[in-house]
Each structure stands twice: as C-alpha cells, then as structure tokens.
Amino acid sequence: MTEPTISPATAQPETAAVPASEGAPPAGVAYPKTIKSFVRRAGRTTTGQAKAFEDLGPRFVLPYAPTPIDANAVFGRAAPLVLEIGFGMGEATAHIASVRPGDNFLCCEVHEPGVGALLKRIGEQGLANIRILQHDAVEVIDHMLPPGSLDGIHIFFPDPWHKKKHNKRRLIQAPLVAKLAARLKPGGYLHCATDWQPYAEQMLAVLSAEPLLANTAEGFAPQPAYRPLTKFENRGLRLGHGVWDVVFVRQH
Template sequence: MRPQSLADVAFPKTIKSFVRRAGRTTSGQTKAFDELGPKFLLPYQPMPLDFAAAFADAAAAGEPENSNRPTVLEIGFGMGEATAHIAALLPGTNFLCCEVHEPGVGALLKRIGEQDLHNIRICAHDAVEVIDHMLPLHSLAGVHIFFPDPWHKKRHNKRRLIQAPLITKLAARLQVGGYLHCATDWQPYAEQILEVLSAEPLLKNTATAEYPAMLGYAPKPHYRPLTKFENRGLKLGHGVWDLVFERI
C-alpha cells in the first residue's frame, strides 16, 4: 500500500519553514514511494523521536551501535542530490531530513534505492514542528540548511527561514561541539544569516583568521558537494557562502 500522498496531509496555517512548489512526481519517484517509503519515511508524531529505533538497520559493520551514532538534521533537501552524496560519504552518521516537496521526497527515495543507502530517514513535514516536538534538547550532532529560499524582494525578507527564533531552537538541540552549517548563493541572505548566527549566544563561528578575506564565512566543508546548479552559478561568476557555527 502506498504511503499517504503529501498532498493529502493537512498542514497548519502557521507553518513558516517551507513554501509549496509546483512539481510533478515521476513514475520512478512514485515507484520509490511504493517500495521504499514504508522503510525510509518517518511519520510526524508529537513526541520525542527514538533515534535508535528509527535508524535500527543503519549501523554498518565496524560503525558505532545505533545508540551512539551521531544524527544530523537537514532542513529542505530539494531533490536530494547533496543529501545522498553526504550520507554515502558518512555511513556512520544518521541523517534525519525534512522536506515537504513531494517530487523531492520521491527523488531522494529513488537515490536511496539506487545507492543502497541505509542511514537516511525522511520526515515529510514542517521542520519547525519536527524540531519542537520530535527532537529532544542536545540530541543532534549537526544541522544542514543548504540553499534555503532567499526571498529576494525586500518586502519578503521576513519569510526567510533563517531567523533568530529558529536558530535558538536549533542551538538548544545541538550537542556541545555540534555544528550548524548553512550555505547560500545570495549574498544579502548570507549577510543576514551571518548576523543571526553571530547573535545566538550558544553558537560560535568556526571561521578563523586563516581565512580573513572571507569575513566570517567558512571554506566549503569537504562533505558538501558542488551540485549541478551550484556549478552552473559558479561558472557564471555567482558566489556561494558557507557558514559553519559550533555549539558551545
């Protein structure tokens, strides 16, 4: 039986972490929903998530037991290209990924099958509610937010995902030494993200004097791949800004 379509799920009007985008689910993505959805889709539940149970089969030979495996939260993974790459590169880490765009969810499920990945779980629900109700304090080793919608027009800036209230929630759920990694290709948004993260007392910037020209931005971490879209932008002279802050 196919899992419930995301289009059939009723979301509260207060949701701020995503905007629905038009898109069509392909036959391959639909097949991935049917075959892989029951295993890799986590239903939203207003209670703390049992990480060991959710990732029960994720531990690979020689890797930590489920109870000791670090978990990284990803908010908004698009079509899942970077997510699958990072999960394959870091098999000893669990990845809990939030996305409500049905074609994107289907695309990541398809990648999971094609690459035989076991350390990804997808919660097709608003990330803010997942954070509030499913993620205990100090439960995350990291958070990834790559290329969130920049909302270019000034009057729409308030709709941007990276705002102080969300960052406060995320910082509280990071373990000491855990990290928050954001990336954007829109400089005004990069400047806002830097300001918001710098103002959070539980976080410190990992950028060092070794990279003075970057003005608080970090070099791209080795695990984040260059997507086709990003490569195209770089060839056109567009910039990309990575920000990596650590929980103190």
C-alpha cells in the same frame, strides 16, 4: 526552503523551508499556528519517484508524531544524528550520506517529487543512514527533537526571498536559530549555505548573535569537504555567482 539541497524561489539551487504566509513573522519561538517552515512548490512526481515511494517509503519515510523521536530505534543503531531542513531533490543529501556512512541523517522536506527523488537515490546507492520526515520542519523541531539531541544541522540554499519586503519570510531568523542551537549537543554544528550574498550576510549576523554558538571561521567558512557542488551550483559558479558557507558550533 529545482534540484538538490534546498532551492530558492528563483532558478537557483533547491527548494527549502521558509515561512509561507503573506506578511508572516519569521519562523521562531512565537508564531501563529498557520505559519509553516516551507512553501509548497508545484511539481509532478515521476513514475520512478512514485515506485520509490511504494517500494522504499515504508522503510525510509517516518510518520510525524508530536513525541520525541527515538533515533536509535528508527535507524537501528546508535550513531551521530544530523538534521537536514529542506533537501530539494536530494542530490547533496545522498552524497553526504554516502561519504559519511557513520552518521545518521534525519531529513525534512514537504515537496513530494523531492522526497520521491531522494528515495530513488537511496535505492540506487544502497543508502541505509537516511530517514525522511515529509512534514513541516518547525513542528519536527518543536515536538520531535529534544534539547541536546543533534550532532549537526544542515540548511543548504534556503529560499533567499530576494525582495526586501519579503526578507522577513527567510528561514534563518534569530528565534529559529535559538531553537536549533538548543537542540545541538555541545560541540555539535550548524552549517548553512547560500548563493545569495545579502542572505549570507544575514545568516552570519544572526548566527553570530546567538550566545550558544561560536563561529568556526573568521567570517564565512571554507566549503566543508562533505558538501558537494550540485549541478545547479556549478552552473551558478560558471555564471559568476558566489556561494557562501557558514559553520557554527554549540559552545556549551
């Protein structure tokens, strides 16, 4: 797919969903069953995160099941559904859910301290519009999200796999983008962000080549108001690092 959103393998933003096997093909339509959409990161769950798991996990963490999700039943209401792939420590996720209370957010993350951290934020901020799936996002997309079921998708700071020989491990590849586009409703959006320019250029090229998607900007998009600057992102900006947002919409 450190802190908030999704982190690069280096000291950049969050932890994110990325294929894990050495020399593996990108996540997409055809891939060996052993390929996952993430890399498990080392980390220790704090006492506060463990308590959040105990107190809030039964309500906010959903069990994975290879059947289409009934979002209205899961959230207890009918509302636009946004999928987030890899939220790291959940800082941006909690912020977005708080400023968009009318939307439901289904968030995939396998990193246990990150799930605990987001649960802790949910409790502290009284958020009711987040549900978490601690499971491989590719399997969630394949088996739980039917075509046309999503109003939006967020993928913030996925692992950039800086070395050229590792670029094939990046999450944003044509086969996966085709899956994501198919699950958007007409007018639904796909929003990606990265602080690694070569990956930003790849994102723009891959999304531009998907026939179901149309760019909302001439090239890179302005940062949408709902996406906050995390403390890691602010640190990077102070060091002169750029951040690129790419926002496309489903055409038909």
